[in-house]
Amino acid sequence: MADPHDGTEQGSARPFAPASSDPSRRWHDMGGTLAGPVPGDEHDFALWEKRVDALVILSGLKGVFTVDGLRRVLEDMGEEAFETMTYYERWVAALNQNHLEQGTYTVAELGAKMEEVRARGETYADAADAS
Amino acid sequence: MPLEPGTRVRVKTMTPPGHIRTPFYLRGKTGAVERVLGPFANPEELAYGQDGRALPLYRVRFRMADVWADATTPTDTIDAEIYAHWLEPA
Amino acid sequence: MPHDHPDHDDHLSPSGHPYRPDQDTGLSYWQVMEIATRELMIEKGVVTAGEVAAQVEAMDARSPAQGAAVVARAWTDPDFRERLLADGSAACAEMGFDVGPMRLIAVENDAATHNVVVCTLCSCYPRNLLGLPPDWYKSRAYRSRTVREPRKVLAEFGLDLPEDVTVRVHDSTADMRYLVVPARPAGTEGMDEVALADLVTRDSMIGVGIAKTP
Known part of the structure; x- marks a missing residue:
């Protein structure tokens, strides 16, 4: 095989394989796995994404949950979420999940609040500014 | 007693599920303590809402050749932070 | 190819990236969740709206210029x-940069050693010093390959290192964050700290680049 990745790891009889095919290796733990060139695109973050970031940091500073709680949920969301959702989409899902687990609010309160938000308008500006 | 810098250590080969900060690619690999960082709360406990017992944390330096059988530059290195409970004497 | 961007393009934000649309496109499920989570956190007394705004503002104020100032001082x-x-966090604090609860380790490049930083498990980055990480730092390709074939990854960034330079990869697996102190370029002997800081790129502080020459 010409592929330089296709070797055998030292100390292991198993051939080298992508993370997802081995149940003992979790998908996010990707050091050394196969991958193409490093992508060059970069972008700045939207306001809602910066707010997600801020809420995660503040949740830690307020002692609600740690970054480890965030990472646990991100990891448990699985590889498909990593491939199909954006970074801060995954973060807001994990932020919310930790608050539900810690009892900050209930699923019913969240459901009602999300309906209320959605009813405010068609754009983020409309929905975020009505509060 | 924390390990001294320079001590040879092996990363345990455990594979429990859950939130773990010991990379898979380093498990079973041997390196040397580069510096002692601890103590830090165990993230495997913090992740589940527990307080997290404080553990020594080490920066361990691995030679590429000791991590990858096909390493083309064997003396290049990888440093990673590993909590004490994942290390055993090498 | 991923590179530090010039900061004088009209279509780029101050951090050198194109702006993303958010205010005028359809409201997404995840945007609704952000608003709902934030308002519930405020209603339940976990945070105040002012604290959220201040946190966003603080993150916006962080940029690679902070790290560049630290490198130029060094x-x-x-x-x-x-x-x-000896103690990256304390030294940055001297300059008024609070690097947060994670501890900062500075690693220095010289003629014999080149350091490069990655986080294979997620995307840990010295965000309190350098601002938020670039997209490529969070990519599968960068996270997976940098510990396996660092020289090939560096070559994709335009950095071809001679064989007699040892590459040290730092995988940010736990409570440390890493700042690479790039080698001071030749021909900068007479330059002051402010002028030198202009030569220090974000990529050079991650270790996928080197400092610019004047």
Whole structure:
């Protein structure tokens, strides 16, 4: 095989394989796995994404949950979420999940609040500014 | 007693599920303590809402050749932070 | 190819990235969740709206310029350099940069050693010093390949290192964050700290680049 990745790891009889095919290796733990060139695109973050970031940091500073709680949920969301959702989409899902687990609010309160938000308008500006 | 810098250590080969900060690619690999960082709360406990017992944390330096059988530059290195409970004497 | 961007393009934000649409496109499920989570956190007394705004503002204010100032000081002040290499967090605090709860380790490049930083498990980055990480730092390709074939990854960034330079990869697996102190370029002997800081790129502080030459 010409592929330089296709070797055998030292100390292991198993051939080298992508993370997802081995149940003992979790998908996010990707050091050394196969991958193409490093992508060059970069972008700045939207306001809602910066707010997600801020809420995660503040949740830690307020002692609600740690970054480890965030990472646990991100990891448990699985590889498909990593491939199909954006970074801060995954973060807001994990932020919310930790608050539900810690009892900050209930699923019913969240459901009602999300309906209320959605009813405010068609754009983020409309929905975020009505509060 | 924390390990001294320079001590040879092996990363345990455990594979429990859950939130773990010991990379898979380093498990079973041997390196040397580069510096002692601890103590830090165990993230495997913090992740589940527990307080997290404080553990020594080490920066361990691995030679590429000791991590990858096909390493083309064997003396290049990888440093990673590993909590004490994942290390055993090498 | 991923590179530090110039900061004088009209279509780019101050951090050198194109702006993303958010205010005028359809409201997404995840945007609704952000608003709902934030308002519930405020209603339940976990945070105040002012704290959220202040946190966003603080993150917006962080940029690679902070790290560049630290590197330039290390290039010109040997005592500061020693303190930085001994305790990165304390040395940054001296300059008024609070690097947060994670501890900062500064690693120095020289003629024999090149350092590069990655986080294979997620995307840990010295965000309190350098601002938020670039997209490529969070990519599968960068996270997976940098510990396996660092020289090939660096070559994709335009950095071809001679074989006699040892590459040290730092995988940010736990509570440390890493700042690479790039080597001071030749021909900068007469330059002051402010001028030197302009030569220090974000990529050079991650270790996928080197400092610019004047």
